[in-house]
Amino acid sequence: MDSAERVDLVIARLKDTGEVAVAELAEASGHSEMTIRRDLDRLESQGVLRRVRGGAVSLVPRGQEPPYVLRERQAVEAKRRIAAQVAALVPTGAAVALDSGTTALEVARELAGRPVTVMPLSLQGADVLARSAETTVLVAGGEVRPGELNLHGPLAEASLAAVRFDAAVVGCCGVSAGEGVTAHDLQDVAVKRAMMRSSQRTIAAADSTKIGLVTMGHVCPVGDIDTLVTDDGAPEDAIAEIRAAGVDVVTV
Amino acid sequence: MDSAERVDLVIARLKDTGEVAVAELAEASGHSEMTIRRDLDRLESQGVLRRVRGGAVSLVPRGQEPPYVLRERQAVEAKRRIAAQVAALVPTGAAVALDSGTTALEVARELAGRPVTVMPLSLQGADVLARSAETTVLVAGGEVRPGELNLHGPLAEASLAAVRFDAAVVGCCGVSAGEGVTAHDLQDVAVKRAMMRSSQRTIAAADSTKIGLVTMGHVCPVGDIDTLVTDDGAPEDAIAEIRAAGVDVVTV
DNA sequence: CGTAACGAACATGTCTGGTGTTTGAATGTC
DNA sequence: GACATTCAAACACCAGACATGTTCGTTACG
Numbered sequence: 306m307d308s309a310e311r312v313d314l315v316i317a318r319l320k321d322t323g324e325v326a327v328a329e330l331a332e333a334s335g336h337s338e339m340t341i342r343r344d345l346d347r348l349e350s351q352g353v354l355r356r357v358r359g360g361a362v363s364l365v366p367r368g369q370e371p372p373y374v375l376r377e378r379q380a381v382e383a384k385r386r387i388a389a390q391v392a393a394l395v396p397t398g399a400a401v402a403l404d405s406g407t408t409a410l411e412v413a414r415e416l417a418g419r420p421v422t423v424m425p426l427s428l429q430g431a432d433v434l435a436r437s438a439e440t441t442v443l444v445a446g447g448e449v450r451p452g453e454l455n456l457h458g459p460l461a462e463a464s465l466a467a468v469r470f471d472a473a474v475v476g477c478c479g480v481s482a483g484e485g486v487t488a489h490d491l492q493d494v495a496v497k498r499a500m501m502r503s504s505q506r507t508i509a510a511a512d513s514t515k516i517g518l519v520t521m522g523h524v525c526p527v528g529d530i531d532t533l534v535t536d537d538g539a540p541e542d543a544i545a546e547i548r549a550a551g552v553d554v555v556t557v
Numbered sequence: 558m559d560s561a562e563r564v565d566l567v568i569a570r571l572k573d574t575g576e577v578a579v580a581e582l583a584e585a586s587g588h589s590e591m592t593i594r595r596d597l598d599r600l601e602s603q604g605v606l607r608r609v610r611g612g613a614v615s616l617v618p619r620g621q622e623p624p625y626v627l628r629e630r631q632a633v634e635a636k637r638r639i640a641a642q643v644a645a646l647v648p649t650g651a652a653v654a655l656d657s658g659t660t661a662l663e664v665a666r667e668l669a670g671r672p673v674t675v676m677p678l679s680l681q682g683a684d685v686l687a688r689s690a691e692t693t694v695l696v697a698g699g700e701v702r703p704g705e706l707n708l709h710g711p712l713a714e715a716s717l718a719a720v721r722f723d724a725a726v727v728g729c730c731g732v733s734a735g736e737g738v739t740a741h742d743l744q745d746v747a748v749k750r751a752m753m754r755s756s757q758r759t760i761a762a763a764d765s766t767k768i769g770l771v772t773m774g775h776v777c778p779v780g781d782i783d784t785l786v787t788d789d790g791a792p793e794d795a796i797a798e799i800r801a802a803g804v805d806v807v808t809v
Numbered sequence: 810c811g812t813a814a815c816g817a818a819c820a821t822g823t824c825t826g827g828t829g830t831t832t833g834a835a836t837g838t839c
Numbered sequence: 840g841a842c843a844t845t846c847a848a849a850c851a852c853c854a855g856a857c858a859t860g861t862t863c864g865t866t867a868c869g
Contacts, residue, residue: 308858327814337860342815358814358867428683431701435680438703446698446716449683451690460719464698464712560827579845589829594846610837610845815866824857835846 306334309378311344316375319354319363326360348374352452370478370489370520373453377407380512383536386557388412390534391474391510394555395421399471402445402500403430405455405493406476408510416440424468426461426496428454443468447496457492465499473497473504479518480511480533482546486524494522506531513538516547527552558586561630563596568627571606571615578612600626604704622730622741622772625705629659635764635788638809640664642786643726643762646807647673651723654697654752655682657707657745658728660762668692676720678713678748680706695720699748709744717751725749725756731770732763732785734798738776746774758783765790768799779804 306314311334318325327345331338345361348354351374354361365371388411395401397420403409405427413430416423422441425431431444447461475497479487486509488494501507501524509530516539528550535544537556548554558566563586570577579597583590597613600606603626606613617623640663647653649672655661657679665682668675674693677683680701686694699713727749731739738761740746753759753776761782768791780802787796789808800806 338814339816339861340859343859346816428680428687428696431680432684435701435703435706442701443710443712444680444696444698444701444708446696446712449687449694449696451687454687456696458695460695460698460716463715463719467712467715590845591830591847592828595827811869813866813868815864817862817864819860819862821860822858825855827852827854829850829852831850832848833846834848835844837842837844839840839842 306336308344310334311336311341312348313378315344315348315354315361319361319365324357324360324362325354328359330360373407377410379407380514380536383512383538384408384411387510387512387534387536388415390555390557391508392416392419394508394532394534395419395472395474397421400424400468402426402465402468402470402473402504404474404476404497404500405430405453408476408512409474412474412510424464424470426456426500428456455493455496457490457496461496462499465496465503468503470500470504472506472508473500475500475507475509475524475530477509477511477515477524478520479515480509480527480530480535480547481517481519482527482543482550484519484523485526485528486530487518487520488522488524489520491522494524497524501525501529508532508534510534512536516540517543526550558588560596562586563588563593564600565630567596567600567606567613571613571617576609576612576614577606580611582612625659629662631659632764632766632788635790636660636663639762639764639786639788640667642807642809643760644668644671646760646784646786647671647724647726649673652676652720654678654717654720654722654725654756656726656728656749656752657682657705660728660764661726664726664762676716676722678708678752680708707745707748709742709748713748714751717748717755720755722752722756724758724760725752727752727759727761727776727782729761729763729767729776730772731767732761732779732782732787732799733769733771734779734795734802736771736775737778737780738782739770739772740774740776741772743774746776749776753777753781760784760786762786764788768792769795778802 327341330341349356391412392415400422403425413433418437420439424443434442445456445461445464447456448458477486478489507530513536530552532553534555579593582593601608643664644667652674655677665685669686670689672691676695683696697713697716699708700710729738730741759782765788782804784805786807
């Protein structure tokens with residue numbers, strides 16, 4: 306069991322019971338207690354949990370979005386496939402607004418090096434794209450959320466309003482036919498709306514675990530999306546409902 | 558002779574004669590020709606030179622600004638001392654606009670972790686500052702210059718115009734009493750002016766090699782600077798002239 | 810005061826990045 | 840067109856970085 310698997314184990318236990326013990330994890334993973342402690346220390350510095358004597362307790366309240374360092378470990382393969390499909394939908398020379406989040410970051414990796422114009426809404430996205438001389442990067446302004454490194458606030462919205470895009474690539478926390486596109490954070494909602502306002506088309510990217518989910522911040526009715534790219538793990542009926550709303554759903 | 562020294566050697570030869578030979582460099586550095594080729598390939602991808610059969614020729618025209626990868630190797634110690642002094646001039650809780658460039662990046666490193674609000678004009682600066690949760694990072698929008706990773710254009714100027722700062726920290730390519738503050742790039746000039754317009758004070762940071770230099774883009778008369786931080790290598794009379802214009806010159 | 814947990818320090822194994830050598834292909838020169 | 844030089848891909852090698860385990864003195868809790 307390597308480092309990544311151990312973290313997964315810790316996360317699973319935390320989700321289950323809200324706390325973990327060093328000795329128990331060492332037993333379950335087959336590694337020494339010292340290694341477990343180092344894992345937990347790292348996760349503590351990332352804001353995932355808080356160390357207590359003998360173990361750790363969860364810091365991620367139920368219903369809230371897990372921190373970036375956890376989300377980037379989830380559905381990695383699906384996100385990569387989705388990102389490749391999204392990038393294929395962006396023609397050469399196009400201008401796109403690119404959301405923050407782990408899926409959008411994969412899209413950035415796919416777009417980097419292609420002759421397109423991209424406005425990323427996160428610093429990681431900007432970093433990835435700016436390495437390539439072929440790609441024009443027009444970074445949005447805004448306040449940076451620590452840890453998440455996404456851009457939000459009035460400056461971000463003003464940046465988006467100042468440009469017109471061929472497409473907006475939007476990540477999200479939930480997509481359902483009834484409640485539409487939803488996100489965890491209200492400031493993100495405002496940014497996503499601004500992206501869509503400035504774009505001719507909206508491409509939503511969401512792995513299948515997001516299909517059918519509803520979170521707090523309402524972005525738009527599902528019909529406002531032009532294309533939804535997801536993986537093939539989503540329930541058939543949920544996809545059918547979304548299609549019925551006029552969305553072009555692409556599964557990869 | 559390690560990798561960094563070899564690059565220095567290449568740069569020195571290029572500055573001297575405008576071209577270098579693989580065999581000659583291998584001889585001089587005591588490494589194999591293959592290693593020299595790899596060095597040159599790397600420098601070519603960074604835009605410093607162009608490979609030709611048997612060697613390479615310089616791509617940096619005289620009078621133009623050398624690429625970022627070269628500037629960051631120059632006067633490192635002086636830049637660090639200057640940056641520490643600049644950071645000391647920024648009080649806790651202040652809001653500052655922070656220029657792009659190698660000196661400003663050092664200032665970002667000094668400011669990171671302190672409870673201040675910073676608007677960096679470069680992606681590297683944003684990266685450094687965003688790692689710390691204490692520091693509020695309000696990144697400027699704008700187009701990203703490849704290689705340099707600084708932000709410019711109307712979006713950057715609009716971002717600056719939308720905020721008011723306690724201080725603008727401006728890097729520059731030249732400072733002289735007669736010609737004032739100058740930069741190599743006209744788009745950078747516009748950004749620097751926008752920074753100064755939105756700020757109560759202007760702090761210029763320039764190592765002593767910049768004192769007395771004049772480059773193409775005129776930013777402002779020297780009297781528009783409130784404080785100039787430089788190292789103690791600058792000629793006495795040039796410093797005296799700048800002081801006579803009403804600038805508070807700090808040498809470290 | 811005793812036990813369990815902690816963390817600093819050191820040792821070990823693994824992996825990656827930089828370097829050298831070889832070799833066949835490509836390119837320039839005559 | 841023939842030859843010499845240069846190039847780059849492939850492989851081997853080494854050093855430094857990183858992860859892990861062990862030991863041991865210190866600290867916290869009952």
